[in-house]
Amino acid sequence: MTLFHFLSGAVTMGFAVAGLFFLRFWKRTGDSLFIAFALAFWLMGLVQAMLALTNFPIEERSLLYLIRLLAFVLILGAIWCKNREARR
Secondary structure, three states: OOOOHHHHHHHHHHHHHHHHHHHHHHHEEEEEEHHHHHHHHHHHHHHHHHHHHHOHHHOOOHHHHHHHEEEEEEEEHHHHHHHHHHHH
């Protein structure tokens, strides 16, 4: 077990815990922004775990980064929708 695997596990756990916090906030408020943040953090944790647990060559990692891009687009879309609701 290398330091990379240990730190990747810690980062993955951090993403999962952040997702759980946002899930708890969503349950309290029912605001869709929080569920979008929870899903985005879980997607980023999934990518980090897959980088640590698999041995993808660098050339084939683009699919994983597309999943990370999806997480960021999910966050941006949720913020955009929240701002549109506020203007109404």
